[in-house]
Amino acid sequence: MKDFTLSRRSFLKATAITGLAATISGSFKGIEKAAEAAGTEEKGEEKVVHTVCRACIAMCGVLAHVKNGRVVKIEGDPIHPMSCGRMCAKGLAAIQALYNPNRNKYPMIRAGERGENKWRRVSWDEAIDYIAKNLMEVREKYGAEGLVCTTGGGGNPEFGSARRFASVFGTPNWWEPGAQQCWMPRTSTYRLMYGLTEQSPLQTTSIADTDALEIYFHEDTPMKSLVMWGTCASNDNPSFGGRAVIALRAKGVKTVVVDPRLTNDAAKADVWLPIRPGSDVALMLAWIRYIIEHKLYDEEVCLKWSNLPFLVNTKTKMCLRESDVTPGGSPDTYMVWDKKTQSAQPLPYPWNDALEPELFGTYTVNGMECKTGFQMYKERCEEWTLEKAAEVCWLDAGKIEEAIKIYAEGPGGLSLGVATDQNPQSMQAAMGACALDLMMGYMQKPGTLLQNFKSVKFGGSAVSALYKFLPPEQFKKRLGSKEFKAALHWGSCHSPYVRKAILEGKPYPIKAWIERSGNKFAVMANAESWVPAMEKLDLIVHMYMYPTSFSTFADVLLPVTEWLESDFVVPSLNWIFPRQAVTHIYETMNETVIWAKIAKRCGQLGHQACKDSFDPAKTAPEQPYWESMDEFWSYMTTRRLGMTWKELCKKGPYEVMPISEWRRYGFYKQINPKTGQPNGFGTPTKKLEIYGEAFITLGRTGKPFAPYPVLDPVDKDYDPMPYYMEPAESPLPGSELAKEFPLVMTNGRLPYFHHGTLRNVPWLREIYPAPEIWIHPEAAKKSGVKTGDWVWVESKRNKTRAVAWVTEGINPGVVYMERFWFPETMNTATRGFKECNVNLLSSNEPPYNDMMGTYTLRGFLVKVYKADSAPEGIWLKPEEFKKWLPEYTEETPRVELEVGKNA
Numbered sequence: 087m088k089d090f091t092l093s094r095r096s097f098l099k100a101t102a103i104t105g106l107a108a109t110i111s112g113s114f115k116g117i118e119k120a121a122e123a124a125g126t127e128e129k130g131e132e133k134v135v136h137t138v139c140r141a142c143i144a145m146c147g148v149l150a151h152v153k154n155g156r157v158v159k160i161e162g163d164p165i166h167p168m169s170c171g172r173m174c175a176k177g178l179a180a181i182q183a184l185y186n187p188n189r190n191k192y193p194m195i196r197a198g199e200r201g202e203n204k205w206r207r208v209s210w211d212e213a214i215d216y217i218a219k220n221l222m223e224v225r226e227k228y229g230a231e232g233l234v235c236t237t238g239g240g241g242n243p244e245f246g247s248a249r250r251f252a253s254v255f256g257t258p259n260w261w262e263p264g265a266q267q268c269w270m271p272r273t274s275t276y277r278l279m280y281g282l283t284e285q286s287p288l289q290t291t292s293i294a295d296t297d298a299l300e301i302y303f304h305e306d307t308p309m310k311s312l313v314m315w316g317t318c319a320s321n322d323n324p325s326f327g328g329r330a331v332i333a334l335r336a337k338g339v340k341t342v343v344v345d346p347r348l349t350n351d352a353a354k355a356d357v358w359l360p361i362r363p364g365s366d367v368a369l370m371l372a373w374i375r376y377i378i379e380h381k382l383y384d385e386e387v388c389l390k391w392s393n394l395p396f397l398v399n400t401k402t403k404m405c406l407r408e409s410d411v412t413p414g415g416s417p418d419t420y421m422v423w424d425k426k427t428q429s430a431q432p433l434p435y436p437w438n439d440a441l442e443p444e445l446f447g448t449y450t451v452n453g454m455e456c457k458t459g460f461q462m463y464k465e466r467c468e469e470w471t472l473e474k475a476a477e478v479c480w481l482d483a484g485k486i487e488e489a490i491k492i493y494a495e496g497p498g499g500l501s502l503g504v505a506t507d508q509n510p511q512s513m514q515a516a517m518g519a520c521a522l523d524l525m526m527g528y529m530q531k532p533g534t535l536l537q538n539f540k541s542v543k544f545g546g547s548a549v550s551a552l553y554k555f556l557p558p559e560q561f562k563k564r565l566g567s568k569e570f571k572a573a574l575h576w577g578s579c580h581s582p583y584v585r586k587a588i589l590e591g592k593p594y595p596i597k598a599w600i601e602r603s604g605n606k607f608a609v610m611a612n613a614e615s616w617v618p619a620m621e622k623l624d625l626i627v628h629m630y631m632y633p634t635s636f637s638t639f640a641d642v643l644l645p646v647t648e649w650l651e652s653d654f655v656v657p658s659l660n661w662i663f664p665r666q667a668v669t670h671i672y673e674t675m676n677e678t679v680i681w682a683k684i685a686k687r688c689g690q691l692g693h694q695a696c697k698d699s700f701d702p703a704k705t706a707p708e709q710p711y712w713e714s715m716d717e718f719w720s721y722m723t724t725r726r727l728g729m730t731w732k733e734l735c736k737k738g739p740y741e742v743m744p745i746s747e748w749r750r751y752g753f754y755k756q757i758n759p760k761t762g763q764p765n766g767f768g769t770p771t772k773k774l775e776i777y778g779e780a781f782i783t784l785g786r787t788g789k790p791f792a793p794y795p796v797l798d799p800v801d802k803d804y805d806p807m808p809y810y811m812e813p814a815e816s817p818l819p820g821s822e823l824a825k826e827f828p829l830v831m832t833n834g835r836l837p838y839f840h841h842g843t844l845r846n847v848p849w850l851r852e853i854y855p856a857p858e859i860w861i862h863p864e865a866a867k868k869s870g871v872k873t874g875d876w877v878w879v880e881s882k883r884n885k886t887r888a889v890a891w892v893t894e895g896i897n898p899g900v901v902y903m904e905r906f907w908f909p910e911t912m913n914t915a916t917r918g919f920k921e922c923n924v925n926l927l928s929s930n931e932p933p934y935n936d937m938m939g940t941y942t943l944r945g946f947l948v949k950v951y952k953a954d955s956a957p958e959g960i961w962l963k964p965e966e967f968k969k970w971l972p973e974y975t976e977e978t979p980r981v982e983l984e985v986g987k988n989a
Contacts, residue, residue: 136163136739138656138665140649141176141183142840143239143295144169144323145656147739148177150668156975157181157650157669162325165739167659168302172325175838175850182847183648184671185972188632188909190645191672200621201638203913210673210683217600217642218687220625221255224598225693230256231563234584234596238262238603239841244654244678246549248602249577251681253556254699254711255688258564258579259596263609263841265578266570266940269295271507274575274791274938275516276536278780280524281768283538284753286545290516291501291523291535293319293327298501298535299659303749304333309533310495313342315519316366317503320350321837339498342489344369345505346832347860347902348895357489360897362480363832364813364945366506370518371810372475373490375467377525378460382494384527388445390436391754391767392524392774394460395443396420397430397451403806405459405779408432411452420771423449423458430456435772436764459777463521466807478810478818480897499528499535505834508943510935511811513572517778518808524774530752538753542662542742543726544655548719549678550708551577553793555695562796563594569800570939571784574791580939581610582930588619598625600684602646602677605634607919608842608907611930611941612883614920629677632846635907635919645674652676653715653731655723660748662727664738667715678718682711778806781937804937814933815882815947817899827881827947829865830900833924839904846909848967855962857922859888860902861950866892869950876953879903881927881946887953888922901950910966911959921957 132153139146147166151159160180164171193213198204208216224232233255237248245262252260264270273288283289290297294317300307312334319327328351335341335354343352344359344366352358361369377383388394397406397420408415411430422443424431430451431441446461457465476483493500500523506515523529529536553561565587566573566580573580587596607613620626620639628637629644637643647667651674654665675683689697698704700711712718719731727734727742734740742748758765766772770780783789785804788797817824838850845851859879861871871877875890879901888903896902903924912918920926929942961967 132158135666135668136165136663137650137668138654138663139173139177139180140652140654140665141174141180141844142323144326145296145658145665146173146177146325147171147658147663148173148180150650152668155669157184166663167661168296168330169325170329172329174324175853176840176844177325179844179847179849180648180650182849182970182972183631183844184650184669185974186632186846186970187972188846188970189672190630190632190643190674192645193673194643196641200641201917203638205643210675213642213644214683214687217625217627217684218691221598221684221688222691222693224624225256228595228597231258231560231594232596233257233259233598233600234579235260236262236599236601236603236606238606238609239264239268243603244547244549244676246547246551247678247681248600250549250552251600251685253552254685254695255693256556256560256695258556258560258562258567259584261578261581261584262603263581263606265576266512266573266580266935266938267508267943268504269507270573270576270578271512271935271938271940272502272516274572275513276520277575278769278784279517279520279775279778280529280536281775283768284541285537285539288546289536289538291499291519292503293317293331293501294322294503296326298327298499299539300499300533300535300537301327301330301334302659304330304337307334307533309334309339309498311340311342311492311498312535313344313489313493313498313500314351314355315344315500315502316505317501318343318345318347318349318351318834321835322503324837340492340495342492344489346897346900347834348893353895356492357485359481359485359489360900362478362817362897363505363830363900364509364511365479365810367511367514367518367808368470368478368810369475369481369486370515370522370808371467371470372472372486373493373522374463374518374525375470376472376487376490377494377522378464378467383525385445387527387774388460388525388776389443392459392776393420393771393779394458394463394525394776395422395433395445396459396777397423397449397456398459398462398777398779400455400457403779403782403803405777406430406451406454406456421451421456423447423456436766462777463807466809470810480899493522494526496526496528497531497533499523501535505832505944507940508833509813509945510933510940510942512935512940513937514805514808514810514935521776521808524776529774530754532751537751540660540743540748540750542657542660542748544662544722545657548655548722552699552705552708553577555699556793558794558796561792561794565593566939567788567792568798570934570937571788571791571797571800572937573939574788580934582934582939582941585616585619585930588622597623599623600627600629601636602629603842604630605636605842605907605919607635607917607925608905608923609925611925611928611943613923613925614884615930629680631674632909633912634842634909635912635917638912638917644680645672646680647674647676653719655719655734658739660741660743660745662734662738662740662742664731664735664740666735666738676715679712679715682713685711781806785937800936802936811933813945814929814942815945817947823882823947827949828899829861829948829950831879831881831924831927831946831948832900832902832944833904834902836904842905842907845907846970848970851961851967852964856956856960857888857904857906857924858891859950860891860893860896862896862898862900863892863894864898865901865950866890869952871950871952876956877950878953879924879927879948879950881948883929884926886921886923886926887957890950901948908957908960910961911957914959916957921960
């Protein structure tokens, strides 16, 4: 205990402001000198290792102090150029997560009935053999599509591992609870409108997902305004983006926050817009209308670098090509209306100075009615005055106008968060946000969020998909692939269709599920509706660091490594920081290796594709499967950086290139020496495709996301522009449902947990033992509740409990509650997820987003009323959490695993 230098008191003090320090440095000067001083050399019996946190997606720099094999101290790494030595409560509690007595320590196979909590310890070889033989049996009886593989955020995931194994085994069905409900609506939309970038294959303006890198240059960025829409950096990633936003604000950057809650960021904003959840697209259309009406857009960008002047056939909604009007014309050259000749003319890339294209207007070309892309937008937004948006969104029209004016001051940008990903208008909201930034010219300029900085050769998932191992006929079976083609950006199937296939056997039965994430029952919509499905599966495998509600249904439990036991390459601006295993305890294994072990055993049992997945000649140009993490990473680091994984760990942090080279602007204007033309953007036209013809093409063909051209077109073309659709459970006048359920529910993230993780960490649960429901005084008075009361929260699907917090810091018609589960009641009838879980109330039924398949996690109706008591068996007092405190020893031997050597 004497070596653990962070006390409970100092921990609570450090996290009182959720990891945000008062000082706001951010300089990258002297980083090499600091690295040398704080390096990994031994200091007596103690060594300090540079590594990177994975308690959430932020990945802050960490100094791990290791003594006698035990991690004895965690602190922020001051040389990390994005977190700058800061850490939040989640990261500072890493030692409690690592040495938690509830860790899954060994592979286990169920010994009793499901839910009895009876297990027998087995070797890794036995566990892998058991899984592989059952999978082969499912494949023989039902086809490879009878398996579903899943992963999820939180708890050190490698998202690509599940996807790759699915491809190799031959099932088209993999997913994660986020995907369609988190980030992918934005990544797919920005990919089609802004284009593929060198900086990231998943480029958006998300602060939480470390896309908005310009914010980390507060010392010299000319940024003047920042809009945070459905995101709260001080909660999502306080030590990372939260710190950077504080620095920008201190410099004078004006901020607008669009959020129904008065979050920490909203409290400091110049304008707070407490929007009604689910009405975001209406507000975005009003912003676009105002910007067009007042000519606030960047005319040069819109005219010369976007497709807004392109003529659109109003019947087909497709852009007019030269080949559409001139025999022998190019299908890759687009038509504009030339003001000089008053005729339609082809506009070659990048520009023709002889032409003077119109930005707005309706014209007739060869008998076809055509409008410019910008005219199409103008007409789409026409009805959305500030007054109408204010009425629909429950806002003040004057505040909306003030927010738009701040945004237009620029340079700046609109950081769109996860909130809009979690309702059936997910793609339309992303389209609206992207269109706004592109119309304003907020891209690839100093001070803007959308950039195309140079690649450091790593980023995102490191495990390649190996789609070529998935035959076209199997790919076509992917559940939801016809309807929801935008989800093909990550290759994800549609989880509500998976549930239906399990329950009904249509269009085919699913009989096995391999899951790698925390607690699906905390994060899936209408979570209890999955219970009957779980009971119909023949095989359920759960790999995670500790048991959760999902584990109670499992047949096999596999122990995976915590982030302090894991290896990963983490880019940070122009640097690479290796997350390196600083210890290893019990028989835990990195999931990246577990999936490979299962594939290898399936190959030995006669699965040819699994066998071939280890053959570099068969997988080329992608990496073959691996036997260890060192082999996995060395394959990539050797090819990309010219050094092995161990050499990178020894050298790291590693500067890939000087910051002046990496931080480039205006790449789209720079001349490509191969073509002699400007680079343009990563779209088919090389221009900003604000008018979304690409969405129509996606729906008809699956391009550019589908690996095979075998999909049938959608029944109805996707709309090329954002449009507003009122939520299915509307609170507006005339709603019958609102008479019984008058309040609109939203949820969000806390700075103490990430998704469904860390509810078993004592100090974090002491800070936040049970979920609160934020409720406005007006609504609280009507419901007869006051702060501290236990209340029932009920939707038309289910009900759950929470602790009331009465606050004026929320829209009067809205309530907020966080998803939650209780490890202490996991082995009771509730399985730990039914006591206080907002996702008992959310909906996994239609309507879904037409392109992505997103269901409703936010923006549904509930009622709140007083409960008699707290749920039975949950822990609320600090002393109760002592049972989960680690037992400290003087020495922890490092465990080395040898699995399947003789298999």
